[in-house]
Amino acid sequence: MDSPALKSPETLVRLYRSLYLVRRVEERVAEIYPTDRIKSPVHLSIGQEAIAVGICDLLRADDIVSGTYRGHATYLAKGGDPKAMLAEMFGKVGGCARGKGGSMHLVGLEQGILGCSAVVGTNVPVAAGYALALKRRGRGQVAAVFYGDGASEEGCVYETLNFAALHKLPILFICENNFFAIHEPLHRRWAADQLTERVATFGMPARRITSGDIFEIRDAASGLIDAMRDGGGPAFLECHTYRWREHVGPAEDYAAGYRARTDMEEWERRDQVARLAAMLPEAERRQIEAEIEAEVEAAVAYAEASPFPAAEELHAHVFA
Amino acid sequence: MSSPDTLSAGMRSLRYVDALREAVAQEMRRDPDVFCFGLDVDDHRAIQGSTQGLLDEFGPDRCFTTPLSEDAMTGVAIGAAMAGMRPIHVHIRMDFLMLCMNQLVNMAAKAHYMYGGSVKVPMVVRSMIGKSWGQGAQHSQGLHAMFMHVPGLKVVAPSNAYDAKGCMIAAIRDDNPVIFMEHRLLYPIEAPVPEEPFMVPFGRARHMRRGDDITIVGISNMAVECLRAASLLEEVGLSVDLIDPVSLVPLDMETIVASVARTRRLLVVDNAWVSAGAGAEIAAQVAEQLGGGGPLAIRRMGFAPTTCPTTPALEAHFYPNPLTIAKAAHALAGGAGGWEPDPERARLAYQQAFKGPF
Numbered sequence: 001m002d003s004p005a006l007k008s009p010e011t012l013v014r015l016y017r018s019l020y021l022v023r024r025v026e027e028r029v030a031e032i033y034p035t036d037r038i039k040s041p042v043h044l045s046i047g048q049e050a051i052a053v054g055i056c057d058l059l060r061a062d063d064i065v066s067g068t069y070r071g072h073a074t075y076l077a078k079g080g081d082p083k084a085m086l087a088e089m090f091g092k093v094g095g096c097a098r099g100k101g102g103s104m105h106l107v108g109l110e111q112g113i114l115g116c117s118a119v120v121g122t123n124v125p126v127a128a129g130y131a132l133a134l135k136r137r138g139r140g141q142v143a144a145v146f147y148g149d150g151a152s153e154e155g156c157v158y159e160t161l162n163f164a165a166l167h168k169l170p171i172l173f174i175c176e177n178n179f180f181a182i183h184e185p186l187h188r189r190w191a192a193d194q195l196t197e198r199v200a201t202f203g204m205p206a207r208r209i210t211s212g213d214i215f216e217i218r219d220a221a222s223g224l225i226d227a228m229r230d231g232g233g234p235a236f237l238e239c240h241t242y243r244w245r246e247h248v249g250p251a252e253d254y255a256a257g258y259r260a261r262t263d264m265e266e267w268e269r270r271d272q273v274a275r276l277a278a279m280l281p282e283a284e285r286r287q288i289e290a291e292i293e294a295e296v297e298a299a300v301a302y303a304e305a306s307p308f309p310a311a312e313e314l315h316a317h318v319f320a
Numbered sequence: 321m322s323s324p325d326t327l328s329a330g331m332r333s334l335r336y337v338d339a340l341r342e343a344v345a346q347e348m349r350r351d352p353d354v355f356c357f358g359l360d361v362d363d364h365r366a367i368q369g370s371t372q373g374l375l376d377e378f379g380p381d382r383c384f385t386t387p388l389s390e391d392a393m394t395g396v397a398i399g400a401a402m403a404g405m406r407p408i409h410v411h412i413r414m415d416f417l418m419l420c421m422n423q424l425v426n427m428a429a430k431a432h433y434m435y436g437g438s439v440k441v442p443m444v445v446r447s448m449i450g451k452s453w454g455q456g457a458q459h460s461q462g463l464h465a466m467f468m469h470v471p472g473l474k475v476v477a478p479s480n481a482y483d484a485k486g487c488m489i490a491a492i493r494d495d496n497p498v499i500f501m502e503h504r505l506l507y508p509i510e511a512p513v514p515e516e517p518f519m520v521p522f523g524r525a526r527h528m529r530r531g532d533d534i535t536i537v538g539i540s541n542m543a544v545e546c547l548r549a550a551s552l553l554e555e556v557g558l559s560v561d562l563i564d565p566v567s568l569v570p571l572d573m574e575t576i577v578a579s580v581a582r583t584r585r586l587l588v589v590d591n592a593w594v595s596a597g598a599g600a601e602i603a604a605q606v607a608e609q610l611g612g613g614g615p616l617a618i619r620r621m622g623f624a625p626t627t628c629p630t631t632p633a634l635e636a637h638f639y640p641n642p643l644t645i646a647k648a649a650h651a652l653a654g655g656a657g658g659w660e661p662d663p664e665r666a667r668l669a670y671q672q673a674f675k676g677p678f
């Protein structure tokens with residue numbers, strides 16, 4: 001299934017760098033969290049990184065991504081600045097939203113990261129609107145919008161799929177299906193586990209990837225994105241994945257009883273961070289990891305050092 | 321029916337969250353048409369405990385989660401209500417009611433009238449307002465004024481456990497859609513609450529404190545912040561007539577007007593923006609009724625006219641607090657500028673847990 005090109009040494013290094021960065025930033029966030037320096041509800045994507053990393057690896061710098069309150073991976077994988085992200089979570093003026101948005105509202109227009117939104121589903125039509133503008137501009141740019149299985153239930157998401165297909169918008173819909181919306185499992189929310197089939201009936205290519213394999217995700221998205229750049233219209237990917245930590249907060253929550261730790265362990269065995277680490281020559285891997293550790297520590301230090309916004313900032317940005 | 325003003329000593333204390341839960345459980349026992357649904361009402365967190373035990377006692381037909389489809393689920397509640405059931409639709413944040421707006425405003429509020437009185441929509445829409453710890457732009461809004469604007473919707477905002485229980489029972493038994501507004505920070509606060517079911521009638525304001533110098537109206541958890549402010553104002557000998565409207569539609573203007581007629585000073589503190597808000601409505605009605613009768617000093621306080629920022633450095637300036645409320649009241653009462661409440665008292669006021677009765 002994997003074409004050799006997809007596993008070229010350069011690709012492997014790029015993917016590992018990005019995966020490792022996301023994982024380590026979030027692990028650091030989880031470590032720092034109990035000190036109360038991050039006064040922001042954190043929704044970690046630990047365990048889910050391969051989707052954002054696999055897709056964003058195919059995107060150009062001038063392409064667009066749109067994510068949710070669980071948006072750390074989306075932000076970092078599209079080239080978001082870890083310094084600005086950490087400072088945002090610390091509520092500092094050096095943050096990507098000047099401390100006004102926090103963990104749930106990461107943004108980075110320079111890197112093509114639309115603002116993340118915490119009202120579930122709201123980012124999906126907004127991303128389609130951006131895609132409409134990209135299409136009109138005719139530079140072959142695309143938008144990739146990430147959302148959860150829960151978000152897929154919102155009316156506005158279905159409405160957007162229909163509109164995007166109708167207008168052949170250059171947008172890739174990626175549903176990160178981690179089987180839960182907060183603590184509610186799919187079977188309490190869907191009568192039929194056929195999301196991909198439902199979306200296909202809107203008139204767009206739709207594929208389900210159940211493996212969590214970063215190469216399979218990247219491979220599937222690759223052809224779809226290429227076609228999209230040539231006016232082929234939208235496409236949909238449902239990627240199965242698993243959230244290792246609690247819905248919101250830094251810890252595990254298997255003791256709560258709504259899901260089994262053994263389910264996570266099955267996904268842990270397929271962990272793409274560990275898998276790619278093992279595919280790299282030892283020295284090269286160590287080198288990458290050391291560089292990223294330094295980058296993460298620099299981001300934490302930057303966040304600590306950045307000042308809080310001055311009181312006058314409260315009234316800035318109400319109107320443009 | 322008891323009232324919190326006449327509560328006997330020794331009545332058990334209940335947290336706001338438990339009062340809500342008890343009210344719903346008692347009504348579900350009484351009336352098999354009452355049911356409780358909404359995102360996450362049946363998980364182990366049980367909406368911060370406010371729906372705890374309902375699934376176990378009443379089963380999944382009467383306590384169930386939904387897909388993330390608030391717009392449609394609101395329509396479902398309306399339809400079930402028209403059919404004679406009494407749904408309680410729960411939202412963990414008031415911000416999410418924006419997804420329900422079309423159904424609430426265009427259907428729920430209007431059905432009884434536009435169908436000439438032939439249908440009723442007896443439903444309760446519970447929603448909680450969040451604050452702090454980075455709740456920010458989309459998890460902190462008090463949007464009651466939007467609902468107050470529309471005829472056909474009742475809007476209640478109890479500030480203590482007693483009213484939470486009494487208003488919830490009244491809301492469930494009401495034949496109209498009732499927007500029931502809760503505040504996250506009120507959940508742990510205790511008050512004496514009778515064990516038997518009782519109703520707190522809508523349209524009757526509650527005096528939380530009696531005084532002669534200034535009338536303060538506090539809405540939702542701002543009623544509690546105003547109580548703290550009133551204790552700071554004792555320091556300068558200002559006595560506060562503190563009123564909690566409890567229900568915003570219907571609104572007990574009689575009590576508020578009677579108070580301002582005595583004090584000639586009104587400060588309304590809302591848990592929302594000031595512009596076109598509940599405070600504007602209250603102030604306007606007071607001015608209309610008392611404006612001709614001599615000097616009248618009126619002021620409104622609420623959220624800063626901005627989106628709610630997440631960083632604590634800015635959030636501290638976003639909300640009214642006991643200090644800013646006390647200082648505004650002091651100034652309104654003609655006090656000399658520059659008064660700062662004793663910092664130690666202020667610190668204590670912030671920590672003060674109110675047990676009522678109010």
Ligand SMILES: Cc1ncc(C[n+]2csc(CCOP(=O)(O)OP(=O)(O)O)c2C)c(N)n1
Pocket residue numbers: 070118119120121147148149150151152178180181182247359388390416419
């Ligand atoms: C419109 C709306 N309804 C409810 C919520 C509360 N809420 C926050 S996250 C969430 C679950 C979303 O699940 P999913 O889309 O699968 O994303 P995941 O958290 O699993 O990544 C809910 C119900 C919300 N933020 N917005």
Ligand SMILES: [Mg+2]
Pocket residue numbers: 148149150176177178179180181182
């Ligand atoms: Mg999910």
